[in-house]
Amino acid sequence: VPLARALRLRTRASAAAPPETSRRALLGLTEPELRQLAVDLGQQSYRGKQLHDLVYKNRAKQVEEFAYVPKVFREALVGAGWNVGRSPVHHAVTATDGTTKILLKLEDNRLVETVGIPVDDRGTPRLTACVSSQVGCPLRCSFCATGKGGFARNLKGHEIVEQVLAIEESFKHRVTNVVFMGMGEPMLNLKAVLEAHQCLNKELKIGQRMMTISTVGVPNTISKLASHKLQSTLAVSLHAPNQRLRETIVPSAKAYPLEALMDDCKNYFLETGRRVSFEYTLLGWD
Ligand code: SF4
Structure with missing residues (x-):
């Protein structure tokens, strides 16, 4: 599959990738934060509302595209190291069922995969974005x-959000559901996952109940997630019905016995009132 090959090559080449720049992304900021930024750069507060519209509604990809913002403000933004935080599509493939995989080329030239899954839910079209949390x-x-x-790096919050935008633009349809289930383990990058979750909910108006956070289980993280009391489903990738088999499929399970994982799942339900789902990958042996 060209997409998978490109991903493997890119991960191998990651050692040669240039260092991350210190540029800051507008994507991911709230309207009050953007208003404050405008004021900090010598503009009136309403310019921040314009930035919010440009980033989230008009979907501008570069500061240079901010048509109705004064040139002096655009220059001040760029001069202070701000960019929109959008990455170009490197490659995209669509399967016969309409599922589309998109590779985004990040600022440091690394590639990250996101998948759009269109479903007809009894006459209602749904579009699920399966987003990555790590490279x-x-x-x-x-x-x-x-x-x-192997592992290259954690994604920043806006690099998760932009995957949803890329899928909306590819399908020309609103994303209705988000699953944090792509490349990487979301619980190992919980801060950015929570930032993205909040941005998707507040700025892109995707309901918390329409979002699912998936994990293979990382000790001490489910309780942390539960403490945020999100109204989102926790999906635990179990892959095996007992600890012995699970350890052969998920090596990290050695540090997290099934009993402890199940206790944390129960507590997640008790604390959030949201269901926990369990997932298996069906594996065959020759
Ligand atoms: S299945 Fe396992 S190795 Fe693969 S991305 Fe998820 S947690 Fe990482």
């Missing part, structure tokens, strides 16, 4: 191509 993954589950490729 690569350090957990090395036995069946997973991402894990085999």
Whole structure:
């Protein structure tokens, strides 16, 4: 598959990638934060509302495209190191069922995958975005191509949000559901995942109940997530019915016995009132 090959090559090439720049992204900021930024750069507060519209409604990809913002403000933004925080599409492939995989080329030339899954839900069209939270993954589950490729870095919050925007633009349709289930383990990058979750909910108006956070289980993180009391489903990738088999499929499970994982799942339900779902990958042996 060209997409998978490109991902593998990119992960291998990551050592040669240029260092991250210190540029800051407008994407991910709230309207009050953008208003404050405008004021800090010598503009009136309403200019911040214009930035908000440009980033989230008009979907401008570069500060230079901010048509109705004064040139002096655009220059001040760029001069202070701000960019929109959008990455170009490097490659996209669509399967016969309409599922589309998109590779975004990040600022440091690394590639990240996001998947759009269109579904007709009894006459109502739905579009699910399966977003990545890391470039690569350090957990090395036995069946997973991402894990085999190694870990490059955590994504920033806006780099998760922009995956949803890329899918909306590809499908020309609003994303109705988001699953944090792409490349990487979301619980190993919880801060950015929570930032993205908040931005998707507040700025892009995707309901918390329409979002699912998936994990293979990382000790001490489910309780942390539960404390935020999100109205989102927790999906636990179990992959095996007992600890012995699970450890062979998910090596990181050695540090997180099933009993402890199940206790944390129960507590997640008790604290949030949201259901926990369990997922298996069906594996066959020759
Ligand atoms: S946690 Fe997810 S992305 Fe990471 S190796 Fe396991 S299945 Fe792959």
